[in-house]
Each structure stands twice: as structure tokens, then as C-alpha cells.
Amino acid sequence: MTKKEKKRNKPKHNGLKNTIAILCLFIGLILIFLGPIKEFIISWLGNDYAVSTVDADTIQKNLKKEGEFDFSTVKELDFETVLRARLMREGMNIIGGIAIPSVSLNLPVIKGVDNLSLAVGAGTMKEDLVMGEGNYSLASHRMNGNPRLLFSPLFELKGGETIYLTDLTNIYIYEVSSIEKVDITRIDVIDEVPGKKLVTLVTCDFESDIRLIVQGTLKEKVPMKEASKEAKAAFKLPENGWQ
Secondary structure (H helix, E strand, O other): OOOOHHHHHHHHHHHHHHHHHHHHHHHHHHHHHHHHHHOOOHHHEEEEEEEEHOHHHHHHHHHHHOOOOOOHHOOOOOOHHHHEEEHHHHHOEEEEEEEEEHHHHEEEEEEEEEOHHHHHEEEEOOOOOOOOOOEEEOOEEOOOOOOEEEHHHHHHHHOOOOOEEEEEOOEEEEEEEEEEEOOOEEHHHHOOOOOOOOEEEEEOOOOOEEEEEEEEEEEEEEEEHHHHHHHHHHHOOOOOOOO
16 A cells, blocks of 8 residues: 555545444433433423413313233333423323422322332322322332432421422311332332221432332311412412412
């Protein structure tokens, strides 16, 4: 090969190397920003599907629809699931809302614990749950990168703080009565407790085989028309003109 031929080939090799370097840089940037983008979408979903975006009639219709309650199908929240949830507005069975003002938590309650529902808010863990009755159990994800999303704020809760639930007919006021970490096999925490009206909140701990369990005891059931400004504000509901 002559010197002239070597010179002609050299730019081609350099061009290939530059292309590969640019692709690697591009892929690296995507991986870096994928997490923050996912968190942004999850935050957006919480607002887009909030209980304040539906009415009591819609909730009653959604209560009659089927939900998925197979815990074994629940997986870690990935970017694809979050994107799919963004496109599934009509498929989300919003049946209420949960709010805990002390930790700035305000999420829709969705019927079932399928992956799309848990990307949006808190999912009901049993088929025929009724707010204000029995052991109303809800599950949602803990986000590693953002302590404000989904059920991540539960780690900041303290005993005696207030948990609100609403089905837009009533607001149910619970007081945090216990906070504990249990083994993943302890499904008894969502069982009914004779003589008690509870809410049980379940999320992953930092260790994969441990769950954080927050329970609250029902203190009051208030018709929406009689609810306080504070209770309505927890769900970002208007003070007047609701129901």
C-alpha cells in the first residue's frame, strides 16, 4: 500500500471512531437522564389522574369494574411501564384518593395492583374493599431516586399523624396507629381485624425482602359537603361547590 493510499484510508477510520464515540456519548446521556425523566412523568401522572379530576359518579362506575390482584405479577417500576401508564387514561379505574398532608402525599386510589396502576398511585390490595370499613389496604412503590413520589413519603410518617381517604361522597379520617417493617411473607397485615376499621399502607423497604407497613385507625367519616377546608385542600378539591 502506498503512502497516498494510507492517507486516503486514515480519515475513514477516524470518521468511524468519531461516530462510535458520539453514539456512546448519546447512549450515556440517555442513561443518565432516564431516571429523572421517569420521575418527572410519575409526578405528572399523579396530578393527571388525581381524584380531583373525576367525580363521584365515575368512581361508582369504576368500583364495578374488574381489577387485578395477583401480587406475583408486580415488578419494579421501569420506564416502559411509566410511559404506558401515561397513555392509559381510559383504562385507569380511579376509585378515590389518599392524602397525608404532613408528608405532602396526595395520590389517586386505583382498583387493583397491576403494574400500570402502581405507576400512577396507590392500588387496592383486595377485591371488595370499602372505604371506612374493615382493613382498607393499599400498596404503592417506593422510589429510590425521589423521596416525594408515590409511597416514598411514608418513611417520614410518625405516629398520630392524619391519613385522609375519599371516594368523593365522604372523607374518611384515620390516625396513624402503627409503623413497622415486616418480612415480605407477612401478608396477614392486610387481614381483617374484628371490631376495627383500619387503613393499611404497604410499600417496599430499602431491602427487597422487607416491607414498610403503616396502619391507621378510623376516627371520623365526614360527608363531602361537611368536610373541613383542610380535608378538601389535602386532595386539592375546591372549598365550595363540590358535591
